[in-house]
Amino acid sequence: MTTLSVDRHDLALLAELQRDGRATNSAIGEKIHMSTSQVSRRIQRLEEARVIDHYAAMLDPLVVGLGVMAFIHVTLDRHGSSSADTFEQAISDLPEVLECFSVTGEADYVVRVVSHDLASFSEFMMHHLLRIPGVTNVKSNISLKKVKQVTELPLDHIAQPRQPKMRVHFSQ
Template identity: 80%
Template sequence: MTTITVDRHDLAILNELQRDGQLTNSTLGERIHLSTSQVGRRVQRLEEAGVIDHYAAVLDPLVVGLDVMAFVQVTLDRHGETRGEVFEQAVADLPEVLECFSVTGEADYIVRVISHDLNSFSKFMMDGLLRIPGVTNVKSNISLKKVKQVTILPLDHLAQPKLSKQRVQFSA
């Protein structure tokens, strides 16, 4: 486990970059009151430590013609490392799958799926998900509307009042 120390400036950088990953170091410096070179060193350290995982453009699914969002609960026929690995690898290769989580409860996995329309979602289910070895039960919930979806993680727990530094531990 790697330990990295972050201070209020690092937290400010992380908050700003979560809102706009294209900010230049100069603009970041102006916003958080540090020099461009200081910001550059801090961003590089946060990237190298894995705190900043990657940068991406967030597309609007509706604008690019992906109208159906579904949350699919998947149950496997039996539990075990091999069965789960087969499922997880198969799901990783399906482009319609945006996220997949191993969960507790009634299902073994929850999968977030995006599709062009209901016909393509049906094809994905029949020819993709249901053909994965070990899948015995699926329950789908189609999203009717997006109420909230953010990519910004709350970081308030990292900042303690009256302390300028907080140690954050994570696996690299």
């Protein structure tokens, strides 16, 4: 893995892009006090280093008719790479699945799913998820309301300069 050095200008640029991925390089430059060409070069470097993974439009699920969001805890019958590979490939092919995480704890995976309504969610569970080889147990939680959802990653931990240790001398 290569190391990428980022400075305060990179962090300001990343923060602006997270707030508005459609902002022009000129508009970003005005906000962070850099020229358009500097912004462009920095963005290209950050994209090449995969710090910037991709750009996307965020759609409102309710507006596009996806009123049910569920979090499903999935347990597999066996722990091993072949069971995991089979599950992960199958889950990757399901458009209702927005996210899938391999986790520790009682379940092997947590899956975030959207569907039109409870009937379509039931259809998804019965005819897709439960038919994946190796799935032995599922527990689902239906979201009642969105309390917080952000797409901006916190970057403060990168910007914190390391403070030198203070030495305290007592005089007598």
